[in-house]
Structure formats: structure tokens, C-alpha cells
Amino acid sequence: MVRETRDSLSDRPWDLVCVGTGISALTYGALRLREAPGQRMLFLEQHNVPGGYSSEFVRPKQGARFDCSLHKLTGMGETGNLRQLFRELDLESSVELVFSPAWFQVAGGVELMLDQVPSRMRDALCDAFPDEAGAIDAFLYEVEVHGRNSYMQFEVMLGRFEPDFKALRVAHRTLKIITVLDALRARFKDPRLIEILSLPAIYIGAFPEQCAFLYYLHVVYASLYERSAYMRGGSQQLSRLLVSQIESMGGEVRLKTDVEQVLIDPDSGLATGVRTDRGEVRADRVMINASPRYALETLLPPLDALAPHRARAAEQVTANATTTLYLVLDCPPESIGLDHAETMVLADDPLAALEARRQARAQPTEAALCEPAYWGASSFEVTNYHALDPSGGAVVIVNVLDDIRHWPPRKTPEYRQKKRRVAEQLLARLDKVRPGLRGHVRYSEVSSPRTYERYTRNSAGSGYGNLVLPEATPNLINHNFPVRNLSFLSAWISGSGYEATMGYARMLVRSAPPARLARTGTDRSF
Ligand SMILES: Cc1cc2nc3c(=O)[nH]c(=O)nc-3n(C[C@H](O)[C@H](O)[C@H](O)COP(=O)(O)OP(=O)(O)OC[C@H]3O[C@@H](n4cnc5c(N)ncnc54)[C@H](O)[C@@H]3O)c2cc1C
Numbered sequence: 001m002v003r004e005t006r007d008s009l010s011d012r013p014w015d016l017v018c019v020g021t022g023i024s025a026l027t028y029g030a031l032r033l034r035e036a037p038g039q040r041m042l043f044l045e046q047h048n049v050p051g052g053y054s055s056e057f058v059r060p061k062q063g064a065r066f067d068c069s070l071h072k073l074t075g076m077g078e079t080g081n082l083r084q085l086f087r088e089l090d091l092e093s094s095v096e097l098v099f100s101p102a103w104f105q106v107a108g109g110v111e112l113m114l115d116q117v118p119s120r121m122r123d124a125l126c127d128a129f130p131d132e133a134g135a136i137d138a139f140l141y142e143v144e145v146h147g148r149n150s151y152m153q154f155e156v157m158l159g160r161f162e163p164d165f166k167a168l169r170v171a172h173r174t175l176k177i178i179t180v181l182d183a184l185r186a187r188f189k190d191p192r193l194i195e196i197l198s199l200p201a202i203y204i205g206a207f208p209e210q211c212a213f214l215y216y217l218h219v220v221y222a223s224l225y226e227r228s229a230y231m232r233g234g235s236q237q238l239s240r241l242l243v244s245q246i247e248s249m250g251g252e253v254r255l256k257t258d259v260e261q262v263l264i265d266p267d268s269g270l271a272t273g274v275r276t277d278r279g280e281v282r283a284d285r286v287m288i289n290a291s292p293r294y295a296l297e298t299l300l301p302p303l304d305a306l307a308p309h310r311a312r313a314a315e316q317v318t319a320n321a322t323t324t325l326y327l328v329l330d331c332p333p334e335s336i337g338l339d340h341a342e343t344m345v346l347a348d349d350p351l352a353a354l355e356a357r358r359q360a361r362a363q364p365t366e367a368a369l370c371e372p373a374y375w376g377a378s379s380f381e382v383t384n385y386h387a388l389d390p391s392g393g394a395v396v397i398v399n400v401l402d403d404i405r406h407w408p409p410r411k412t413p414e415y416r417q418k419k420r421r422v423a424e425q426l427l428a429r430l431d432k433v434r435p436g437l438r439g440h441v442r443y444s445e446v447s448s449p450r451t452y453e454r455y456t457r458n459s460a461g462s463g464y465g466n467l468v469l470p471e472a473t474p475n476l477i478n479h480n481f482p483v484r485n486l487s488f489l490s491a492w493i494s495g496s497g498y499e500a501t502m503g504y505a506r507m508l509v510r511s512a513p514p515a516r517l518a519r520t521g522t523d524r525s526f
Contacts, residue, residue, distance in 0.1 A: 013282040014042045017274055019259040020289030021045040022052030024489045026242035028505035033249035041251040046258040051239030052456050053463045062328045062443045064393035070235035071383045075499040077227030082499040096232040098388050102340035107433040109346050110192050118224050129193045146171045147221030154503045175214040177470045183213035195350045202381050204496045205319030205464030215468040230388040262286055262299050271486045285485045291459040291492045292477045305482035319464035320401035321449035325426045328443040329394040333384040337434040343382040345433050353377035370406035375425045398426050404449035404461045419446040465491035
């Protein structure tokens with residue numbers, strides 16, 4: 001049972017105190033305590049539930065459970081990295097995995113179901129775009145070779161997988177330095193096919209003109225070849241399971257405890273603990289499960305020794321935030337055309353969308369440019385949670401990539417109006433591809449990037465960490481960090497998604513060589 005009491009935090013130093021209880025912190029704690037039983041580990045969380053994005057909120061009157069992030073866990077096939085990690089954590093017997101037959105359904109202009117089995121996915125694409133069959137095969141070959149090498153990076157670091165070094169060199173020279181959009185344009189002719197194949201970039205909070213092609217290939221490999229699954233009960237269930245493991249092994253998780261400062265001893269240069277809104281906690285080691293940029297700007301003192309790291313963190317480009325429309329329908333979504341767990345709605349005009357985003361990025365506070373670019377013109381993701389787990393209600397969730405900078409402060413009339421506008425626009429677009437759906441909505445609500453920022457403290461409200469741009473600067477945050485007993489873990493240093501964050505936590509537990517850890521920022525796509 002997670003503690004919420006206001007009792008004083010222990011005077012005796014902890015072996016480790018962790019700021020935040022996102023999925024990476026919880027994974028780290030559960031794995032570390034297995035390897036080092038008896039360690040005194042304390043996890044502090046400012047929110048009133050554990051898990052960060054790996055959590056849910058409920059609306060009992062609507063009979064609805066809304067998941068904050070879990071649509072699909074990649075790497076859940078028998079040989080997938082995450083499935084192996086689930087085994088190590090003894091989670092398999094406690095969870096029920098749902099493998100959807102569809103990778104995703106495409107709607108808007110083209111209607112297509114892309115199967116999760118690569119050969120069937122290939123056939124569906126070749127049927128729809130017969131002139132591009134050769135290019136589709138060549139693309140899938142790139143996924144199999146380069147996507148796989150990149151996907152196996154944790155295994156390489158653990159010394160369990162020998163990559164094809166020649167392919168690796170080619171990938172670094174040619175695939176890492178181009179964007180998804182440029183790569184797809186060089187490989188395919190049909191703009192519709194290019195747009196469809198661009199869609200998985202959404203899973204990492206990126207538009208195709210932003211994301212490095214090699215990183216994208218690994219995401220496609222992870223979804224298709226290592227399979228993705230939903231966990232019945234949703235992401236809160238995963239976080240709860242990890243919390244109870246931590247607590248059963250003697251660790252502690254405290255909610256509603258805001259860490260205000262990491263304490264550094266000026267003489268030794270080492271962290272001595274943290275100051276919270278409930279008092280000070282002393283610890284031999286500190287771990288931060290929050291954005292390094294936020295930590296360096298607000299949690300750590302302005303020491304000169306940290307200046308280069310602060311500068312490096314500031315150079316990273318934040319992945320796009322999300323705006324989410326949560327819907328409860330009066331009927332099963334499958335009965336009105338949302339046949340599969342996931343539907344990707346295509347842009348009406350991908351070229352116009354690209355130009356609209358270019359303008360929005362040039363003036364990111366300008367609502368008149370940003371709203372049409374992100375909400376009106378770009379493709380977006382619709383998840384039918386009912387198809388995955390009907391016990392959560394007739395729930396459909398719509399996600400668009402967005403930018404916090406054009407959102408006014410919360411609780412202002414402008415903010416409320418803006419929420420109404422986004423709900424209206426997204427519903428209208430959804431209704432266009434699934435006519436009549438709107439008439440079945442009996443409840444709706446919106447989470448903006450500001451909501452996400454409030455509940456997770458993540459910079460810019462992004463749930464995906466930093467963008468993996470082709471020109472990305474190295475993220476050396478854990479390497480040669482001047483405060484030697486402090487380290488970072490989270491999507492902000494390991495790449496977005498449960499598989500990347502949980503995998504990174506596992507790697508930290510295994511104490512992978514620091515030189516390797518150091519390059520995760522860019523070398524997450526080997
Ligand atoms: C809309 C959306 C959908 C997604 N869907 C998927 C999906 O289907 N599959 C997938 O694999 N991934 C998905 N992701 C990504 C995935 O959710 C994230 O990569 C992952 O959950 C990030 O985990 P994290 O450990 O970095 O921590 P976070 O979830 O960012 O948690 C950080 C925690 O630290 C706490 N904290 C921060 N500062 C402090 C402080 N000072 N004091 C105390 N506590 C603090 C926060 O409150 C929070 O709980 C999605 C993300 C979003 C936004």
C-alpha cells in the first residue's frame with residue numbers, strides 16, 4: 001500500500017532516494033531490490049498516484065477508465081526486449097496481454113488495415129499500392145536489418161548480441177542523418193503511401209520531417225517484428241504491480257511529496273539527499289526520473305561545474321507534446337466503424353500540413369497558426385480502448401501532437417475556450433472519417449500539454465522526452481556528471497515508450513559501461 005501520510009521522513013540516510021515514480025523509476029527499483037535485497041530505497045512522487053504517464057484516471061459516473069499513455073507495449077513478442085524484462089520482473093503471471101491483429105487501421109482518403117504480422121502488412125500495402133511493391137520490400141528489408149540492429153542496442157550493451165557491424169556503419173553514415181520524410185520520399189513515389197508509412201513517428205512524439213530515419217526504423221521493427229501488446233487493466237496496473245514489488249522488498253513509495261531541491265555538499269561535490277515540501281531526506285545516492293533540463297534548472301543548485309551539462313541539456317529539442325480528447329460513447333466503438341484498437345486518420349493534404357507545421361514552428365506562440373497546423377491539418381491517432389479491454393468502458397481516445405507554447409495558462413477563460421475548440425475540431429475530423437460517431441458521444445474531456453506538464457512536471461508537457469533529430473547533439477547527461485552519486489533515468493535520456501525507458505532502467509541496474517551509457521541521446525539509434 002503506497003503511503004500518503006504526512007509523517008516525517010526518516011532521519012537515517014537512505015541508500016537511494018529517487019525523484020519521481022515514472023515507469024523507469026519503478027522498474028529500476030523493482031529490479032535493483034531483487035539484485036540487492038535490503039537496500040533502503042525511497043521513491044518520492046509529487047502526484048497522488050504512482051506511474052507518471054503510466055497511470056490512469058477514472059470517471060465513475062461514466063463507467064470509464066482513461067489510460068494516460070498505454071496504447072501498446074512494443075517488444076512483447078516471445079523474444080522482445082520488454083517481454084524478457086516482464087519475465088525478469090515476474091510480471092507475466094499477473095498480467096493479461098492482448099495482441100491486437102492490427103498494427104493500425106488507416107482512415108481518411110485511404111481505408112486500409114495494416115496487420116501486425118509483417119508479411120500480411122506487406123501484402124495489404126502492396127495490394128493498395130501495386131506499383132510500389134519493390135520499394136515496399138526494400139523498405140521492409142531496411143526495417144529487418146537496420147531497425148533490428150538499432151533495436152538490439154541494449155542487448156549489445158549487455159554483451160548478448162553481436163550486431164552486423166558493416167550494416168551498422170552504413171546505417172550511421174546514411175540512415176541516421178536523414179529525416180523520415182526525406183528517406184520515405186527517396187524510396188516511394190505515392191504521397192499517400194509516404195504519409196501512411198510516416199505515421200509510426202507519432203509514437204515517438206515526432207512529425208516525419210523531424211525524426212531521424214534510423215530511430216524510426218527501430219520503432220517499426222519493435223512494433224512489427226517483436227510485436228506489440230496491450231496490458232489488460234492498463235498502465236496503472238503495471239505501475240501498481242511494480243510499486244507492490246518495491247514495497248514487498250522493503251522499498252518505500254511516497255506520494256504527494258514534491259522534491260524541491262537536490263542537496264549537494266559543496267566540499268565533496270556529492271549529493272547528500274533532497275529537500276521536499278515535507279522536509280529533508282538524506283541519502284547516499286540520488287536518482288532523478290524527470291527531465292534533466294528541468295532538474296538542472298530547478299532542482300540542482302547553480303554550480304559552475306554543472307554549467308556544461310546545463311548547456312547540453314538546453315540544446316536538446318523537446319519532442320512534441322500531445323493534446324488528448326477522451327470520449328465515452330453510448331455504444332461499442334467497433335459497431336460504428338472503429339473496427340480495430342487503433343485508427344490513424346490521414347491528413348487531407350500532407351503537403352499543406354507540412355507547410356502549416358513549418359509556419360507554426362516558426363511562430364510557436366501564435367494560436368492562429370498552431371491550431372490549424374496541429375489540430376486541423378496533421379494526421380492523428382485514435383485508440384479504441386473498448387476493443388482492448390471492455391471493462392474500461394466504451395472509451396475512445398484521440399491524440400494529436402501539439403505544442404504547449406500556444407496554450408494560455410490553465411484555469412483562464414481563454415484556456416477553457418481553447419479546450420472547447422480543440423474538442424470541436426477533432427470531433428468534426430473524426431466524424432468525417434467515421435460518419436455518425438459524433439452522435440454517439442455521451443461524455444468528453446480534454447487534456448492539454450499544460451495538463452500533462454502539471455501532472456508529470458515534464459518540460460513542455462511532452463510525454464516522449466527529447467526528439468531524436470538527425471542532427472541531434474549527444475546527450476552526455478549521465479557521463480562524467482560532476483555529482484558522481486547522482487544519475488538520471490527517464491524517457492528524456494533513453495527514448496520514448498515503455499520499452500525504451502524500462503529497458504534503460506534495466507541497463508542501469510546492470511551497470512552497463514559508462515562510455516556506452518553516455519551516448520544514449522543519439523546512439524539510441526545505433
Ligand atoms: C499520450 C501518450 C501516449 C503514449 N502511449 C504510449 C504507448 O502506447 N506505448 C508506449 O510504450 N509509450 C507510450 N507513451 C510514452 C510513455 O508513456 C513514456 O515514454 C513513459 O511513460 C515515460 O516514463 P518516465 O519514467 O520517463 O516517467 P514520466 O512518466 O515522465 O514520470 C516522471 C514522474 O516524475 C514525477 N516528478 C517529476 N518531478 C518531480 C518532483 N520534483 N518531485 C516529485 N516527483 C516528480 C512526475 O510527477 C512523474 O510521476 C505515451 C506517451 C503519451 C504522452
